[in-house]
Amino acid sequence: MVEVKEEEEKKQVAEAAAEIAPKEDEGENENESLPTISESEAENEVSSSSDSDGEPERDKALLIGVAFNIDELYTEILYIILHNVGCDVSLEVGQNSLFSYAQEAFRIPNNKHRQLMDIAESKQDPELMINVEVIEAKELKSKDSNGLSDPFVTLYLASNSSHKYNTSVKSMTLNPIWEEHFALPITGNSTGDTLCLEVWDFDPAESMKEKFVTATSGQHENELIGRASIPLNTIPASGMTMWYSLDKKHKATRQGVLKVRVSFSSGKNNQVAQQEHRHMRKIILLHELEMSKVAPHWWCGNFSSQGEQLLTQHIAQSGLWPTEVALCSYSVYADVHQKHPLSLTLFTKLLEKLVKPLKTEDISEEELKLFWEATRKLLPSCFSVIRKIRKKSTTEKTIMKQVIEVMKILNYITLLEPNGIDLFPSTLYPWITSREDGPNCDILSTLKEAVCRGASDWLEYLIEANSRQNETDLVKLQNLIQLIHLVRTDLQKSIEYYDKLFLDHLKFQYAKCLYVFYQARIATLCEPEVTEICKTLKKLHYVGYSFNSAPVNEDPTDDPLLEGTSLFEVYLTLQRFVMLGKGLCPAEYNSFHIKNFHKWFHGGVTQWLDIAVYKALIRIEKAVELDKLVHVDTSVKYSSSAVDALTIFYQVKTFWQQLNWPDVEGSYTFIAKIIDDICRCCVFYADKMAAKVDGLGEVEDIYDKKFEITNEWCLAINNIDYVRETLEPFTRELNMEEVLKQIGETKGPLDADRCKNTLENVISNAIDTVRNKIIELLEIVVNKMGPSMKRLLIEGAELCNQDSNSVDRLMMYVDNNLSTLHRELNSENFNRILQILWDQLSEILNDIIQNNLEKRRPPSFFANLHTTLNIMLGSFKNPDDCSSCDALQRTEQILKINGLETADLIHQAYLELANLFEKSGETKYGELSFRCKFQNDSLIIEIMNARDLLVMDSNGTTDSFVRIHLLPEHKFIGVEKPKTKTQNKTLFPLFDETFTIKLSTEQCEMEGGLILFSVKDRDMLGYNNQYIGEAFLRFSDIPRTDQDLSSLPQVKKWLNRPVTMDTNVIKALESRQGDKQAREFLKKYKQRMGS
Amino acid sequence: MRSASKNTLLKVVILGDGGVGKSCLMNRFVSNQFDEHSFHTIGVEFLNKDIEIDGETYTLQIWDTAGQERFKSLRTPFYRGSDICILTYAIDDKTSFNNLEMWRTEFSYYADVKENNQIPFIVVGNKSDVIAEEREVSQLEMETWCNENGITSCIETSAKNASNVQEAFKMAVQHWLRLESRADKNETDINDTVDLTKKSGDNRMSCCVGSSDD
Structure with missing residues (x-):
């Protein structure tokens, strides 16, 4: 009868259990309809138990299914308490406290409790067994003559000493190892019974047959080595492994030690027991969670002592193995975890216990199914941790701890190779985007999606939170900056904290995965906004590019400036972000769209360059304004504004370095632009400097108003020069060489040369321009x-x-x-x-x-x-x-x-002519030959001949004569001016006339004295002689000698005429219009020039 | 104030479609050279050259720009501060002529000048050496377009055979001079006004002092 009843119970439980799974699966959806049930139950409670007043509602959803056979389960609990095994109960928790704990946990009203207690008490005693493993013995006393023994162990319960069990005999050893298992049925009250263990020395004289017989009957001639007795009430319900010392009557010394493992078990159906255990564990867990009000994620497996006691008793009395218990716990906890999150550490500990058995032991299909079912329930919370890794409400440390646990869990699950199991159903993971048909058990790809999803949720939340209707471009830009900044911070955190965890446990590159996601999202976010803003940038209007006027931004609001600056900030932020990616994902970097982010900013660069110049001009003006025009220090000759100007230029350089423009063509062009701009800044500075000192140095004293050069003027000049000198070194710092090198590599040496020429032209132009300013x-x-x-x-x-x-x-x-x-x-x-x-x-x-x-x-x-x-x-x-x-x-x-x-001036004119003619070669006027000498204050001149004279007459010939003048005229007043005879109709006249002119010594030694030979054509009537040409001979060239003239060399001079009035001397004479002497000279001079 | 003995610096920008011969024009003008194998200009090129007009020397700082669309953002920064803008097309390329309008607009926008007539635009139709059959833009068309757009200087040149190249740049400077003399006049007027106000201000002050003494 009892058997049948038990069978029925088991059947009911099984049925109920069968219902649990589907019901629980639908639990989430049915939440809404559940309160009706719980309410009715709550009413019952109120009427029966005052303790439950004001208690929070227990999560009924979790109990559904269990509730159907809660009475039976409760009865079982009572039964277990009644038949407690092991030492624990009496020592720690009294039976009564267990009863009241159970009653509370199961929420059983008193009358029902009594009713069920009766049932429990009337139930047959449990079929308990004590499991004994005889493991080994040590230091046994020797019983044989050879100093050894042949030990074996006999074991029995004191209450049933006739029923003995023996181990095998280990021959010739004092340290035998048996490792043999025995199950001894416990009858009656287990608490008073004792387990007896006796170690015997086998008598080798007996035959094998006898040995077998005597061993089983226990009647043998073998010698007792020692015995140990273990009262059953000293054994904890969960069992124990102990060394026992072996005693012998009348012997004080120890006979050796014996190692034994003892535990309780029952003859219960194992599956039913597991099921019961799960339900019981769940009820107790829910009760404890409710009572202790432990915060979500905190409970990590510690029950109250009563709860612990009940569960241990159930395990012992049901004979559940540790693996089975772990599996039950895992399943129950995963289930509860869905509604009331428990500490993830709990699961890692259980998985640690389970992994080995699951992989190696022969686990029933049902148990395996149970495991994966539980895992499926557990995993969403794990991925939720990953997704909510940025949650603000929890501390960094907590998150870290959770992530570590998640990593461990996922690692264990991966080790178990969940092939073919649909771990990630789309109902639980709607966010998984890439789905193939069939079960999904790809942990890494799900992890990746969870990582991306988490990042995405967070990012979209940020975007949403920051977006406003009709926001200005400026606000948009600032939002972008903040966003990228936050993302970068997130990435850095992920690198710092999480990346190693993911890598160590799962070989998953967390930060890289995040970066890949972020870069794509940021690119799609920024590209349209940036390009659009670049297109519609407000122009910076300012005059001041011309050389004189001050820079004036005509836009009263500084909008274009702010906007441009913000845009640049976006650029820099993106630049840093991209650099991060280059380091993080070197292999993938080139495929990133964001790599070419600078292209979005093309339109902005113009604006930035403009702004850079504009700001530079403003600062220069300020610097000049503040310049007190005193030496910066005694060692230098410039003042403060020169140093400031340089600093200002270096700010432009800093801008350029920050820009770090990746495109080489652009870099080249912008360098050209910057140099040109800096040149303009220099010019502007020079103008400002000049204007500053303009009024200085005007002084007035009693005599007059005059300008005195002041130190300030000199400083201004030095300042400009100082700035100019720095121009070239400045340009060298713009990374020009590198850019040209790259152009050479990508475009070829010809293009590089052209670019180089252009840059050098721009630089030298800049330097020249500033030098001109100086x-x-x-x-x-x-x-x-x-x-x-x-x-x-x-x-x-x-x-x-x-x-x-x-x-x-x-x-x-x-x-x-x-x-x-x-x-x-x-x-x-x-x-x-x-x-x-x-x-x-x-x-x-x-x-x-x-x-x-x-x-x-x-x-x-x-x-x-x-x-x-x-x-x-x-x-x-x-x-x-x-x-x-x-x-x-x-x-x-x-x-x-x-x-x-x-008079001196006139002579000067002759001297100049003499000098001029000296250099003359052949002329059309002809050549004159003569000989001269000074002798005893006389000048003796022999006119010899002339040749190739100019044709002067219509008949093709010339009637020529030569007149001799001594110059300067006013020093030779009264001295004769001899002339030759006229030689008619010949171009080669032979004069052959010698003249001796008497002079004073003074006249002979006249400095600058000249002989002028004028050759003229004689007019038929002698009134209008025509001028042919003239030649000069310096006194200094005439020999002073007593030698005969005929022995002297002939002097040949080509004839010339004055050709120009455009000499300073003639001009000076012309200016002396009132001077008769000058007038006459000029008149003759013009005649000599001929017409 | 630039003293008479120093050269006046003029910033010249040459614009026009890619391939119309901007760089050739500049090289012909500056170094009297012509290279059949022309390159695409990268971004910009720069040369300077002195030119004498009426006894005055002007230093032209010539920025030759790349006409290709992809260089747009590289050339536009150079527009600001220009004194002269040479709009160039090729007479055997109608499209390049039609694009003059685009170039003019682009320049006006980035050069940051309020009124177009403040910039000395001059229009240059290059490649006048091509045979008559290949000509796509007549001189009349060029003149008409210039009239419609208030541009008074235009010329056809050939960088290849050096025809009219010097003249084109000279024309540009002369045009600038005309505008400058107009502007100078205005400036002097303004300066005068300022001085007058200042004086009258002083006067008024002394007046006030005088009256308070009364």
């Missing part, structure tokens, strides 16, 4: 000195021979200014300004000369002016410097000429 400024300085110099020069000329200090003042003025320049300027600029000063001086002089020639000033005026100029030139530190100035020398020459008296 020259310009130097000219301004000199121009400012001009009026004072001019006035002083004129005063000097007017008053030179009178008692006046004007020359001193002139010298002082020039000296002061030049010494300032010399002290303050570097030698290059000082030489430059001297050059300009000479030019300026000669210009001033020319002006003065022209002016005063018009005023018909006497030659003495010009002579005075010349003296003054020489005094002034003498005041320069190095008078030789001015020799390099052609203009000044020419002017000085003019001055000298104009200072001459007219």
Whole structure:
């Protein structure tokens, strides 16, 4: 009868269990309809148990199925408590406390409890067994003559001593190993019984047959070595393994030690027991969760002592093996975990126990199914951890711990090779995108999807949270910056914290997986926005690119600036993001769309360059404004704004370095642009600098208003020069060489050359332009000195021979200014300004000369002016410097000429002609031959002949004669001017006439004395002789000798005519219109030129 | 204020479709060379050259740009601050002529000038050496287009046989001079006004002082 009843019970439980699975699967969906059931139950509770008042509702969904046979289960619990085995109960928890715990856990009203208790008490005692494994013995006493024993063990329960069990005999050993298993049925009350273990020495004399008989009957002549007794109530319900010492009556010493494992078991149907255990564990777990109110994710397997006791008793009394218990727990916990998350550590511990048995032991198909069912329930929470890895509410440490557990769980599951099991059904994993037909058990690809999904959820949330209607481009850009920044931070965190975990446990590249996802998403997010914004960038309007005006941003709001700056920030943020990817995924990097992010910004670069220039101009203006025009320190000759300007340029360079433009063509072009821009900035700086010092140095004293060169002027010049000097080194820092090298590699050497030429042109153009700026400024300085110099020069000329200090003042003025320049300027600029000063001086002089020639000033005026100029030139530190100035020398020459008296001036004209003709070769006028000598204050001239004379007459011949003039005219007044006879109608006249001219010694030694031979064609009437040509002979070239003239060499000179009025001397003569002497000379001169 | 003895610097930008001969034009002008095997310009090229007009020397800083669309963002930064813009087409390429409008717009946008007539645009029809049958744009068409767009200077050139190249650049500078003299005049006017106001301000102050003394 009892058997039948038990069978029925088991059947009911099995049926109920069969219902559990489908019901539980639908649990989530049925949640809504469940409260009706729970409410009715709750009412029952209220009426029966006051304890349950105000208790939170237990999750009924989890109990559904169990509830159908809850009475039977409860009865079983009571029964177990009644028949507790092992020592634990009495020692720790009283039976009564267990009863009340169970009643509470199962929520059984008192009357029902009593009713079920009756049933439990009336039930037959359990069919308990004690399982004994005799493992080994050590240090046994020797019983045989050889010093050894042949031990075996006899074991029995004291209550049934006739029923003995023996191990095999281990011959000739004192340390036998048996490892043999025995199951002894326990009858009656187990608590009082004792397990007896006796170790015997086998008598080898007996035959094998006898040995067998005696061994089984226990009646033998063998000798007892020692015995141990173990009261059953000292054995814990969960069993134990112990060393026992062996005693013998009347012997005080130890006879050896015996190692035994003892545990309880039952004859229960194992499957039913497992099922019962699962239900029981679940009820107790739910009860404990409810009572302890443990937070989600925290419970990690610790029951209260009562709960623990009940479960242990059930295990012991049902004879469940550890693997079975672990599997039950795993299944129950996974189930509960779905609703009330438990600590993941719990699962890793269980999996640790389960993996080996599952892989090696022969596990029933049903158990396997149970395992995978539970795993399927457990996994979503694992992937949820991965997906919610960025959850803000939990601390970093907790997340880390969870992730570690998840990694362990996934690793265990992977080890179990879940091939063919649909671990990831689409109902539970709707977010898995790539699905193939059939069961899905690909853990890594699911992990990848979970990682991406988590990242995606987070990112989309951020995007959603930041997006507003109609936001401005500026806000859009700032949102992008923030977003990329957050993503980068997330990636860095993933690298720092998680990447190693994923790699170690699952060989999964977490950060890389994330990066691949992020880069694609960020690319799709940024590309359209950036390109669109670049297209519609507001132009930065400013004047100031021209050389003079100040930069003025005409947009009163700084929108274009802000927008451009934000855009650049987006660029930099993306750049850093891309760099991260290059390091993280070197193999995949080239396939990333985001790699070419710079292309989205093409339109922006123009704007950035503009902004860079604009900002530079503003800063330069400020720097000049703040410049106090004092030396930065004593060792340098420039002031603060020069240093500032340089810093400003380097900011542009920093911008360029930050930009780090990846495209080589673009880099080249932008470098050209930057150099050009910097050049413009330099020019702007020069202009600002010039404007700053413009009003300085104007002084007024009692004499006049004048301009004094000040240190400030010199500083301004030095500043500009300092900036100019840094131009070239600056351009070298723009990575030009590298860019050109790359162009050579990608485009070929020809293109690289062209680019190089262009850049060099731009650079030298920049340097030249700034150098010109300096020259310009130097000219301004000199121009400012001009009026004072001019006035002083004129005063000097007017008053030179009178008692006046004007020359001193002139010298002082020039000296002061030049010494300032010399002290303050570097030698290059000082030489430059001297050059300009000479030019300026000669210009001033020319002006003065022209002016005063018009005023018909006497030659003495010009002579005075010349003296003054020489005094002034003498005041320069190095008078030789001015020799390099052609203009000044020419002017000085003019001055000298104009200072001459007219007669001297005329002679100067002859001298110049003599010099000019000296170089002449063959002419059309013919050649004259003669011989001359000085002898005893006489000049003896023999005119010999002429040849190839110019045809002067209509008949094709010439009637020629030669007249001799001695020059300078005014020194030879009264001296005769002899002429030859006329030789008619011949182009080759033979004159052969000798003239002796008496002179004073003084005249003979006349410096610059000249003989002028004029060859003329005689008119028939003698009134209108025509000029053929002339030749000169210097007195200095005439020998002084007593030798006969005929022994002297013939002198041959080609005849010439004056050809130009455009000489300074002739001009000076022309200016002396009122001078008769000059007038007559010019008249003749023109005649000599011929018409 | 640039002193008379120093050269005036003028920034010149040459624009036009790829292949119309911008670089050839520049090289002919600067070094009097012509290279049959022309390259695509990468981004920009730069040369400078002095040109004398009426005894004055001007230094032209010439930026030759790449006409291909893909270089757009590389050339546009160079427009700002230009003094002269040479719009170029090839007379045997109607499309390049039709694109002048696009070039003009692009330049005006990036050069950041408010009124088009402030920039000395000059239009250059290059490749005048091609045989009559290959000509696709007549001189009349060019002149008409210029008239319609308020551009007063246009010329046909051949970088290949050097015809009109110097003239084209000279024309550009002369055009600039005309605009500049107009602008200068305006500027002087403004300066005068400023001075006057300043003086009158001073006067008024002294007036006030005077009246308070009363």
